[in-house]
Amino acid sequence: MRPNIRTEADRSPEFAHWITSLPGAEKIRECMHCGLCSASCPLFAYMDYSPRQLMYLGREGFRDDVLGSFTIWLCTSCYQCTVECPRQIPVTEIMYALKRRAIEEKTYPKRLAIPVLAREFRRMVYDRGRISESWLVMKLMLKTGIHRMFGMVGLGWNLLRTGRFSLRRETIRHRGDLARMLEAVGHDSEVVP
Amino acid sequence: MKKLAYYPGCSLTGTGRAYDESLRAVFAALGEPLEELDDWNCCGATSYMSIDKAKAYALASRNLALAEREEADLLTPCNACYLVLEKTRRHLADSAEMGQRVQHALDAIGLRYEGKVRIRHPLEILTRQIGVERIKEAVKEPLKGLKVAPYYGCQVVRPYATFDDQYDPQTMDQLLKATGAKVVDYPFKTRCCGASQTGTLPKVGLHLVYRLLKEAQDRGADVMAVICSLCQFNLDVYQSKLRRVYDLPPIPILYFPQILGLALGIPADELGIDRCVVSARPVLERRAAHAA
Ligand code: SF4
Ligand code: SF4
Numbered sequence: 125m126r127p128n129i130r131t132e133a134d135r136s137p138e139f140a141h142w143i144t145s146l147p148g149a150e151k152i153r154e155c156m157h158c159g160l161c162s163a164s165c166p167l168f169a170y171m172d173y174s175p176r177q178l179m180y181l182g183r184e185g186f187r188d189d190v191l192g193s194f195t196i197w198l199c200t201s202c203y204q205c206t207v208e209c210p211r212q213i214p215v216t217e218i219m220y221a222l223k224r225r226a227i228e229e230k231t232y233p234k235r236l237a238i239p240v241l242a243r244e245f246r247r248m249v250y251d252r253g254r255i256s257e258s259w260l261v262m263k264l265m266l267k268t269g270i271h272r273m274f275g276m277v278g279l280g281w282n283l284l285r286t287g288r289f290s291l292r293r294e295t296i297r298h299r300g301d302l303a304r305m306l307e308a309v310g311h312d313s314e315v316v317p
Numbered sequence: 318m319k320k321l322a323y324y325p326g327c328s329l330t331g332t333g334r335a336y337d338e339s340l341r342a343v344f345a346a347l348g349e350p351l352e353e354l355d356d357w358n359c360c361g362a363t364s365y366m367s368i369d370k371a372k373a374y375a376l377a378s379r380n381l382a383l384a385e386r387e388e389a390d391l392l393t394p395c396n397a398c399y400l401v402l403e404k405t406r407r408h409l410a411d412s413a414e415m416g417q418r419v420q421h422a423l424d425a426i427g428l429r430y431e432g433k434v435r436i437r438h439p440l441e442i443l444t445r446q447i448g449v450e451r452i453k454e455a456v457k458e459p460l461k462g463l464k465v466a467p468y469y470g471c472q473v474v475r476p477y478a479t480f481d482d483q484y485d486p487q488t489m490d491q492l493l494k495a496t497g498a499k500v501v502d503y504p505f506k507t508r509c510c511g512a513s514q515t516g517t518l519p520k521v522g523l524h525l526v527y528r529l530l531k532e533a534q535d536r537g538a539d540v541m542a543v544i545c546s547l548c549q550f551n552l553d554v555y556q557s558k559l560r561r562v563y564d565l566p567p568i569p570i571l572y573f574p575q576i577l578g579l580a581l582g583i584p585a586d587e588l589g590i591d592r593c594v595v596s597a598r599p600v601l602e603r604r605a606a607h608a609a
Binding site: 147166167170197198200201202203204206207216220221223224229236237238239240243244245249251254255256257258261264273278279280282283285286288289290294296297298302303304305306307308309310311313 | 327328334379425426483558581
């Protein structure tokens with residue numbers, strides 16, 4: 125394990141610049157470390173860095189700490205931190221941007237189901253325009269470890285019994301629309317070239 | 318009143334179909350049947366925003382453009398869809414650059430969006446447009462004796478508080494009170510349900526669920542009323558799993574239009590009451606017996 129000491133060499137000016145140029149995130153420099161974001165965060169207890177720490181490490185350019193952090197994957201986008209922050213720092217939107225960049229740079233912890241979910245989700249939307257939840261869950265289980273399936277049998281049965289599990293594939297009528305649209309909008313890279 | 322195009326979203330065609338069934342039934346009973354937005358697509362939810370911002374906005378904007386073509390506002394019951402569509406609407410209005418990029422994408426499929434669509438929530442329409450008084454008058458079977466914990470979840474009140482108070486929302490409380498039910502004081506009204514973490518990081522997600530359920534029970538609630546299909550899923554289907562670890566008596570999780578529908582005299586089958594994994598029948602029967 126690396127010792128919990130940071131040096132100047134760990135700082136990436138590019139990363140600090142990127143994070144503070146996100147929409148609204150220039151305010152990150154005005155963070156007064158009140159800790160309201162962390163105190164209000166429902167996932168705080170499970171995080172390696174608190175939201176406040178993450179904002180601070182980010183603005184100072186500690187790229188590897190931030191992008192390798194578990195915190196960004198724990199964030200459920202509940203926006204509690206955002207509404208609490210007295211400096212109007214868009215903490216949740218910054219978390220989103222960090223997820224995008226971590227996915228793009230593949231710096232997320234191995235075998236984590238969250239990025240896999242995001243990718244499968246995207247593929248299904250691209251192909252069909254709508255999400256068929258049952259299919260998405262099955263795909264996720266196949267990709268992240270079949271062992272999960274055993275624990276899910278009871279749950280699956282309950283959904284089946286109540287008519288909530290459906291193998292119907294939801295599709296929009298103009299199926300080609302989304303692919304054409306998403307291609308036209310172009311790829312939005314988080315990484316500065 | 319501007320036309321409303323109903324946007325159910327993916328969840329309401331899947332595991333959350335009872336929300337769809339009960340909403341349609343309630344609006345029909347009040348004489349305002351819902352009309353679905355033709356060929357709507359997935360809003361992108363939190364997943365797409367985690368991958369590509371411009372594509373996420375483009376995806377959501379197709380629905381705005383479809384609604385604009387119908388000269389309608391969007392009626393959006395799911396918390397995640399509500400926020401994604403509202404956020405997109407605001408962002409396209411604020412950022413000329415993103416607005417142009419998205420319009421360019423819409424051009425590719427022959428659509429236009431000029432910013433004329435508002436995102437409305439059933440709670441807003443029911444309390445403001447149809448009105449609590451009209452609903453009270455339509456109540457045929459008051460739910461006297463039913464104690465309900467109102468749970469709103471996160472994304473309808475955060476980060477934007479568009480039609481209700483951010484910390485102590487009241488619209489669902491008003492509707493529940495109109496049914497004759499007792500609304501218990503529930504301080505976790507807008508706390509996070511754990512979202513998809515219940516599936517991706519179960520240990521973490523399920524603990525959040527547990528706290529919400531426990532608090533509702535400690536406050537004396539017989540049932541919880543929810544407005545989001547992901548909240549309903551988390552609070553309902555994981556109870557048996559939680560019971561292996563915690564002392565947690567079953568508590569049914571109903572969508573608010575299911576409760577409203579019962580009070581309006583709509584038969585339980587038409588409201589998808591039996592789609593709850595934790596059956597609501599025992600509580601409802603006990604209440605009816607008590608009231609009789
Ligand atoms: S949005 Fe994310 S970081 Fe902010 S309070 Fe919610 S879970 Fe925590
Ligand atoms: S709430 Fe805002 S100002 Fe306070 S520590 Fe968090 S980011 Fe900084």
